[in-house]
Amino acid sequence: MRPPPTDAPDAGRSASAFAQPVGTALLAAAQRGESAALEQIYRCFERPVYTLALRMCGDRDEAQDILQETMLKVIGGIGGFRGDNGTPFWGWLRQIAVNETLQRLRRRRALEVEAFDALDAIADGAPPPAAAADAARLSRALQTLPTATRSVLWLYHAEGYTHEEIAALMQRSPSFSKSQVARGLRRLRTLLGAQAYADA
């Protein structure tokens, strides 16, 4: 399995909700297969895994399945986790969650995208509209995006993956990742603007 792309959230990028320290004593107990330690790790990462899966897939039942399969894989592989190359435990676990989610999306061909639009080549460097600070509105707007676009956007802006890392994960080019981010932000901007008018 490929090591996680980042050891710690970049200061200039968002901090992943996964970035939680797991003590060496807890990790060692979990590696010995102690049920209480495994449950503690599960409780610690239950929400980040479920949230990632839900934001990317957009489906609660699928996110629930991803949570279960991810944690089973984590438990199955925890004995072999050594933190090589300074990989934090949370990064290793997150990578399993991302892989499991992408695998499911691939299986149902949800990562196929619409034709490239010339506007997709233009990066959106402008700040988001004020309505983006409203979590409910932003969640609703995200949900309406195509799955591939939403997934790239989430990996890039919420999890802090780089375009190169997203390209490798999704077996596409960095340009694909950049274009999906540009497209996604453009659509979000429109959706949030439209919602703001509708709510006014």
Place this chain on the structure above:
Amino acid sequence: MPDLDPRRSSTWQGAFAALPQVAPGRDAWPGIAARTPTPARGSTRIARFARRPGFGLALAASLLLALTAILRFAALPHGDVPGSGQDSATATSLKDLYAQSSRLESLLLLARDDRVLSASAANVGADLDARIAAIDAALAQPGLGGQQQLQLWRLRIDALREAGAFQSNRRWLAAHGERYDGALVRID
């Protein structure tokens, strides 16, 4: 009126980071715990032994013997079925069933080899997995009574036995150069 914090909207990263974490609709832990094998002592020694030539054949034979014994045991009447309202007896029976389920999980893990398997074998294996997953989903439902839990755990153990028997038979055939059927499919 939503709580709008202008600092959150200064960047997209900030806006995304401010989205609340979502809790799953149901607790997945009971299903995960049920499918988590009990840690084996001396696992390093086992791993070393597993690399020796002829280990596959020996393992398949041992699994077949072990499963035959388990299946015979399963055919015996259950003398410790708790009566309704007997909470402590139910708890003890449940504890036994957890342990039995965990042992079968460990056995199944050993018997399983999903690297290469035939299409039919993959289908049968997937059906059994789906059956176990459905039972796990039922077990995760809140408010289950003691008797319902006992029934579900017994169903789970039956399904695990079936899966174990199927996997060990498949390995036994493979160890003798035979296949479950002709059509091979690669499983990632």
